[in-house]
Amino acid sequence: MAESDQSTAHQVDSSAEGGATNAWLLRLYIAGQTPKSLAAISNLHRICAEHMVNKYSIEVIDLLEHPQLAEGDKIIAIPTLVRKLPQPIRKIIGDLSDTEKTLVGLQLKSKTV
């Protein structure tokens, strides 16, 4: 999996091959290259690689550069991960350092487990 340049606002990191439809569409909102933002990016990549092999794409939006993009998803906290696909939309806030809760939030794991 290739890491693309993190300074771009729209950083799409897709592991899907040959234009196949991704099962997972994830959007991560950050505000600048803060420790929390960087942690969230690396934690997300790790979790995706482990749990949604070859079936995901990640879009990173830096609100310091594109604050207008926060309005649509009503983002308040940073970092916030939005699961756009599969439906329904779900939000997970924080730097995703708590893997268990992240997986529950993404519904890759049920709460009771």
Add this chain to the structure above:
Amino acid sequence: MFTHVPNYPQIEKIETGIIGFDLISSGGLPKGRTTLVSGTAGSAKTLFAVQFLAESIQRSGDAGIFVTFEEEPADIRRNVKSLGWDIEAWEAAGLWLFVDASPDPIQDQVEAGRYDLGALLARIEYAVAKIGATRLSMDSLGAIFAQFRDAAIVRAELFRIAYVLRQLKVTSIMTSERTQEYGEIGRFGVEEFVADNVLILRNVLEDEKRRRTMEILKYRGTSHQKGEFPFTIVSGRGILAIPLSAMELNQKSSIVRISSGNDDLDKMCGGGFFRDSIILASGATGTGKTLITTEFLKGGAKHGERCLLFAFEESREQLFRNAEGWGIDFEAMEAAGLLKVVCAYPESASLEDHLIEMKDIIEHYKPNRIAVDSLSAMERVATPKGFREFVISLTSFIKHQEVAGLFTSTTPTLMGGTSVTETHISTLTDSIILLRYVETNGSMRRGLTVLKMRGSIHDKDILEFNIDGTGMHLGEPFHHITGILAGNPRDASFG
């Protein structure tokens, strides 16, 4: 000796345009600062937050940002439409921008790791820059605390937002809910530390009546009026505060005399009432208060003055018929544009609303003399405190117009005594006329005396009077009777 007081730079204030509030706050909200507006549910916090922006848009075209943590923008737009505020039009004109941070009822939010509210701050900064906003309202803090588990993070972020707004020179309001009318300022116990200034809105149930008040609790480094001030909400205008003690008593005093409408009474008063005086006519039911009022209006119209009557006891038909019975043609006065009769049941509105409406009518009609028959009827719909404020406010307002005002007051007992109205108003009035029943030798007669006539000599006798088809006629003093005012007339000749 006074010690030298260093001259600190005054904190500049911006007028909110909320009537009354600017007077209470000695000029409005501190410019570039954050003011916390705290109140219980239903205390009109959101309305205050909306009106703060709406007034500035309407008055000076200054743009504002509304950050909502609770209600959705669509709901807010709809709710304030009845007040005459078209938020959609302002949004289209770039004068209003929502930052929608209302919770999504469907979406579940999971917290997985460290976070801050940097996105909210980024959105606020972006919105302020986008439309060049100078004002911002945030409604309400309770709702944002509810969206996140860690109150410490929210608190720290609110500090940061308040700090950034100050750097951006944006004057802002944050609303916060309280659980009690008297007690902690905010539910989370931290809100007051976020803002330099605290305004409390109250909606207290007092003797089965709702009473709204506002109080500035803290205004760091700047002056303001202290204590609670009643306010009301009027459709089409929003919040209107009624500053009582804040009103200045700077009215001039006139020495011009006007006719009471009754030659005998004029004579007793040393030549008539003063043009800008407040006169109280007090007596039991049936002693002739409405007659004095009617003659007062006739006296005005006769000299081409515009007369205004607020009637809280009798209907228009009754009043016109009464006047006719005393040889006074109200219809002709009305047709000549010299009389306006406003009848209302005291119960039809709250005292604050009555007051606002009366002020509106006075400002619009611009009368030369005003009569209120009776003022004491309003006691029924208010708490003693509320009534006192009403009387003081109305009196001050009329005095400011520099017109003559005649109020009547019904005493609770037939044979004398005083009413609550008199207690509150007597020091504010320039003249007091007492009307009394006098029982002598098995018959009921009527007596009148001028108890007080500020700035003039007056007849101190208690005169007997009769009422016939041409009005009131004063006769001879009750020379042999004492104790009339006390409601206990006795024949003085028997000792």
